[in-house]
Amino acid sequence: MIFRLFPRVAIKLGDERHVFDRDKLMFTEVRVIEEASGLSYGEWDYQLGRHSIAAIAVLLHVLRIRDGQPSDYKSMEFPAAQLDVVPLHDDDREYTREEIEAEIDRRIRAGQEGNGAGPTLAAAGPEPLSGDPGSGRPRLTSPSSPGSTESARGNGNGSRTRTGSSSRRTLTAS
Numbered sequence: 001m002i003f004r005l006f007p008r009v010a011i012k013l014g015d016e017r018h019v020f021d022r023d024k025l026m027f028t029e030v031r032v033i034e035e036a037s038g039l040s041y042g043e044w045d046y047q048l049g050r051h052s053i054a055a056i057a058v059l060l061h062v063l064r065i066r067d068g069q070p071s072d073y074k075s076m077e078f079p080a081a082q083l084d085v086v087p088l089h090d091d092d093r094e095y096t097r098e099e100i101e102a103e104i105d106r107r108i109r110a111g112q113e114g115n116g117a118g119p120t121l122a123a124a125g126p127e128p129l130s131g132d133p134g135s136g137r138p139r140l141t142s143p144s145s146p147g148s149t150e151s152a153r154g155n156g157n158g159s160r161t162r163t164g165s166s167s168r169r170t171l172t173a174s
Contacts, residue, residue, distance in 0.1 A: 004049045005104065006087035010094060011060050014082050018063035019092065029062045036061055036073040053080060 002009060007022045030041050037044050037058045047055035057076055060083075064071035087095040087103075095103070 001049070002051070002085050002087055002100075005107070006095070008088040008090075010084075010086045010088055011056065011063060012084040012086065013060065013078055016064075018060065018067060019088065020059060020063060029066065032062050032065070033058050051085070053083065056083065056085065 009020050011018045011020055033039075033044050034041060037055065039047065039055075044055055044058065048059065058073060061071045061073040061076060087100060089095065
């Protein structure tokens with residue numbers, strides 16, 4: 001949630017501290033993220049928003065490189081409990097726990113009042129599209145053709161579809 005609510009955060013690991021400012025992420029860094037993670041930028045960003053340790057580790061790798069430190073993502077190893085993500089004020093001061101809670105409460109109240117400043121920021125980036133039922137995200141398919149066209153679903157003029165009788169599954173005893 002921290003990555004969705006705050007555009008600037010400190011990634012801390014032991015004595016290391018790196019600042020991630022979403023607005024300063026460069027194309028070349030995004031390429032490194034995609035190559036290291038095996039995910040598209042949108043998929044990685046979605047995982048980052050879910051606080052995936054793998055997504056944060058790729059970000060740490062990129063920030064180390066940016067800061068002139070050697071980094072090899074494939075051999076990266078660290079105690080997971082030492083990894084910390086802390087939101088930053090504009091002047092690089094770290095938010096306290098109380099300030100984070102107050103900011104979240106403020107955004108929730110503002111969203112309930114209907115002024116459009118809900119708990120998430122537009123800077124949070126895109127979420128990947130999904131066809132999972134109930135996911136709340138659109139499917140990667142185009143809408144069906146209108147019934148007035150020859151290619152309309154269920155008019156019998158096309159190939160058998162998943163809804164056709166030949167593709168229906170039947171339960172059989174094993």
